[in-house]
Amino acid sequence: MTSIRRFLLAGVLAALTLFSFIAPLRGYRSSMAEVETLFDAHLLDASKLVANLDMARITRQSQLGDNLAFQVWEDGKLLAASSQAPSDHMAPLQQGFDFANFDGYRWRTYSWFDESTQRWIMAAERTDQRFALAENVVLETVLPILLGIPVTGLLIWLIVSQGLKPLTQLSSDLQKKPAHDLSELPLRATPKELVPVVNAVNGLIHRLGAALEREKRLSADAAHELRTPITALKIQLHNLAQEVDAGSESFRQLEQGVERMGHLVEQLMSLYRTSPEQFTADCTDIDLHALAQELVARMYPLFEARQQTLELLGKRCMMRGEPFALETLLANLLTNASKYTPLGGRVQVNVEAGDAVVVLKVQDNGAGISAEDKARIFERFYRVDRSSNAGPGCGLGLTIVQHVAALHQATVSVHASEFGSGAAFTVIFPALMET
Amino acid sequence: MFLDAVILVLQEVLEAALLLSVLLVVNQLLDQHFTSSHRVAMRWYGAALLTGTAGAALMAWAMPALSQWFDYVGPEIVNAFMQLLIVVCLYVHCLLLQSTLLQRRRRDLYAGLTLLVVIAFGVAREGSEILLYIDGIMGTPASLMPVLLGTGVATGIGVSAGVLLYYALVALPSLVALRTGMVLLVLFAGNMAAQVILLLTQANWLPYSPVLWDSSGLLTEFSVSGQLLYALVGYEATPSLAQVGGYIAAMLLIISTPLFRRCWRSIRS
Numbered sequence: 001m002t003s004i005r006r007f008l009l010a011g012v013l014a015a016l017t018l019f020s021f022i023a024p025l026r027g028y029r030s031s032m033a034e035v036e037t038l039f040d041a042h043l044l045d046a047s048k049l050v051a052n053l054d055m056a057r058i059t060r061q062s063q064l065g066d067n068l069a070f071q072v073w074e075d076g077k078l079l080a081a082s083s084q085a086p087s088d089h090m091a092p093l094q095q096g097f098d099f100a101n102f103d104g105y106r107w108r109t110y111s112w113f114d115e116s117t118q119r120w121i122m123a124a125e126r127t128d129q130r131f132a133l134a135e136n137v138v139l140e141t142v143l144p145i146l147l148g149i150p151v152t153g154l155l156i157w158l159i160v161s162q163g164l165k166p167l168t169q170l171s172s173d174l175q176k177k178p179a180h181d182l183s184e185l186p187l188r189a190t191p192k193e194l195v196p197v198v199n200a201v202n203g204l205i206h207r208l209g210a211a212l213e214r215e216k217r218l219s220a221d222a223a224h225e226l227r228t229p230i231t232a233l234k235i236q237l238h239n240l241a242q243e244v245d246a247g248s249e250s251f252r253q254l255e256q257g258v259e260r261m262g263h264l265v266e267q268l269m270s271l272y273r274t275s276p277e278q279f280t281a282d283c284t285d286i287d288l289h290a291l292a293q294e295l296v297a298r299m300y301p302l303f304e305a306r307q308q309t310l311e312l313l314g315k316r317c318m319m320r321g322e323p324f325a326l327e328t329l330l331a332n333l334l335t336n337a338s339k340y341t342p343l344g345g346r347v348q349v350n351v352e353a354g355d356a357v358v359v360l361k362v363q364d365n366g367a368g369i370s371a372e373d374k375a376r377i378f379e380r381f382y383r384v385d386r387s388s389n390a391g392p393g394c395g396l397g398l399t400i401v402q403h404v405a406a407l408h409q410a411t412v413s414v415h416a417s418e419f420g421s422g423a424a425f426t427v428i429f430p431a432l433m434e435t
Numbered sequence: 436m437f438l439d440a441v442i443l444v445l446q447e448v449l450e451a452a453l454l455l456s457v458l459l460v461v462n463q464l465l466d467q468h469f470t471s472s473h474r475v476a477m478r479w480y481g482a483a484l485l486t487g488t489a490g491a492a493l494m495a496w497a498m499p500a501l502s503q504w505f506d507y508v509g510p511e512i513v514n515a516f517m518q519l520l521i522v523v524c525l526y527v528h529c530l531l532l533q534s535t536l537l538q539r540r541r542r543d544l545y546a547g548l549t550l551l552v553v554i555a556f557g558v559a560r561e562g563s564e565i566l567l568y569i570d571g572i573m574g575t576p577a578s579l580m581p582v583l584l585g586t587g588v589a590t591g592i593g594v595s596a597g598v599l600l601y602y603a604l605v606a607l608p609s610l611v612a613l614r615t616g617m618v619l620l621v622l623f624a625g626n627m628a629a630q631v632i633l634l635l636t637q638a639n640w641l642p643y644s645p646v647l648w649d650s651s652g653l654l655t656e657f658s659v660s661g662q663l664l665y666a667l668v669g670y671e672a673t674p675s676l677a678q679v680g681g682y683i684a685a686m687l688l689i690i691s692t693p694l695f696r697r698c699w700r701s702i703r704s
Contacts (some may be wrong), residue, residue, distance in 0.1 A: 007602065014598035017591045022659055025588070028438055135581055137436055142437075146587050 030151035035134035047123035073120040314351035341366035363417035440585025447561035452597030487558025494563035509636035515634035546600040626669025626684030
């Protein structure tokens with residue numbers, strides 16, 4: 001079943017049509033027989049009427065309506081007859097109903113002998129006209145049923161639509177629910193058939209909320225609790241550098257390990273801070289280009305250390321956003337670009353206004369991203385080993401980028417850079433509407 | 436006139452509607468059941484109905500000329516040929532739906548084409564008879580209203596029966612529905628083969644054979660139930676030996692084909 005509405009409309013209408021149409025068919029034969037009996041009674045009455053007519057005034061050409069033929073016989077002589085009647089007996093001299101053929105038609109006849117006048121009275125009606133008349137009477141009952149089917153179909157459609165309204169409303173409520181809204185669906189005015197569904201969905205939302213809360217608390221607590229020992233570890237490492245050979249391979253690896261652990265904790269904290277539940281009403285009007293300018297200046301030493309060129313293009317672009325989250329997004333994109341671009345490479349940031357959008361583009365001339373990696377780079381803890389230059393990383397940077405973009409109703413895409421090699425990340429934000 | 440119109444039109448519409456319903460269900464279920472199978476696109480159904488309607492009008496228009504062919508038994512021979520082609524295409528269509536021998540694109544095309552022939556020829560054959568009947572009645576205006584009402588009622592019954600059969604089959608567990616659909620298609624094929632025999636006998640291309648039984652006392656063909664059984668399983672109150680032979684032979688021929696048996700067995704899994 002692809003559509004409940006179509007199933008209900010087609011199924012109910014088909015069942016209704018089938019039984020409404022078969023019922024008159026079954027009644028057709030009996031109705032026709034009933035009407036025939038009525039016509040016979042009418043023929044009998046007509047023959048009585050003929051007997052009471054003044055025979056002196058009836059000629060051979062007399063007519064008692066188009067459909068009625070008659071004959072009056074007395075002592076074997078035709079006393080009177082209608083124009084359609086034959087010259088001999090139109091029915092046997094036997095009392096009762098019968099059939100006869102004359103005047104090019106088949107007739108239903110009735111004959112009786114009038115004792116008082118000693119005359120045979122015969123009356124007849126054309127069977128084709130009787131049949132047509134009888135059929136018309138019966139069909140008068142079929143016609144409204146036939147014409148009523150489209151109206152019934154329309155009514156069923158309206159009733160089914162009305163009946164499905166709570167379901168449509170529920171579907172619309174669920175679709176409109178923002179990603180971070182984990183509030184329960186209201187139960188007011190819900191039909192009793194849908195109450196179990198709403199309860200089940202609410203139960204699911206509740207369990208999802210609890211799971212998210214647990215995950216969030218675990219990440220936040222773990223990150224927070226790890227921060228202090230890592231800071232202490234860094235101090236101890238600094239002190240140790242005074243006492244042992246800081247240039248040894250073992251010391252260098254220890255230093256890198258602590259650095260990587262610190263980075264991971266910081267990224268986990270960022271992820272927690274930028275999760276939908278934490279994205280509060282801190283949004284403000286921001287010039288994304290100015291924000292990028294500030295961050296590029298702050299991160300310039302990182303690029304300089306790797307002899308990389310960092311350019312910022314574009315102009316003032318106003319949008320609505322959360323400054324800290326946007327800064328995290330751009331910082332992650334820039335760190336990634338620097339990490340995956342070889343020494344002496346080129347990284348370009350471009351902030352431009354489009355048609356009701358603000359486009360942020362960060363591209364490099366590094367090794368680029370394979371099609372296989374493109375599908376997975378936004379997954380948590382997924383890392384691309386694009387070159388041996390890749391420094392410390394935990395695979396959360398792009399997950400955070402995607403989170404922040406989603407919070408701002410923005411889209412992130414990755415494609416080939418314009419520099420011939422390398423990757424380009426494009427984030428498209430909705431622009432601030434000037435009033 | 437009303438009852439005559441109902442019986443005549445019902446005979447034509449019911450057969451086409453039930454066949455269409457079963458084909459739709461079988462196509463839909465094979466698509467769900469076999470990953471290698473593929474539902475014939477709905478556009479084929481639309482094209483088949485349009486072609487069939489145009490074909491019905493063309494056949495009705497050409498009937499005077501057609502009736503002079505083959506020593507004045509042209510309509511019987513043409514109808515028998517069309518019916519035979521429908522049986523063959525119906526069989527090929529069902530096998531194509533879950534055949535793995537052809538490339539998917541080619542198989543879809545052939546399955547669509549065979550479906551088009553089955554439906555279009557069926558609609559053209561049945562539709563032309565209805566059109567000729569209505570055309571004949573046009574000469575007697577008094578009969579027009581009962582005939583049109585009868586046509587409407589019969590069309591309503593036929594289409595409704597088709598819709599209800601479709602939903603009844605869809606409501607069954609899919610494997611049961613698929614097997615029921617396949618059994619019905621085999622019965623349809625048997626029915627059509629019996630009709631071919633009847634038409635060829637009427638055209639004197641086959642000798643007359645004795646009537647095997649007369650069950651008109653139990654169930655006449657001129658009732659709605661009789662028509663429903665005729666359309667579903669090819670019920671005839673007075674079938675000839677040749678018709679019953681043709682019916683059984685066509686069914687056995689289809690059932691004994693290795694491809695059919697393989698398809699039937701695979702429905703279990």
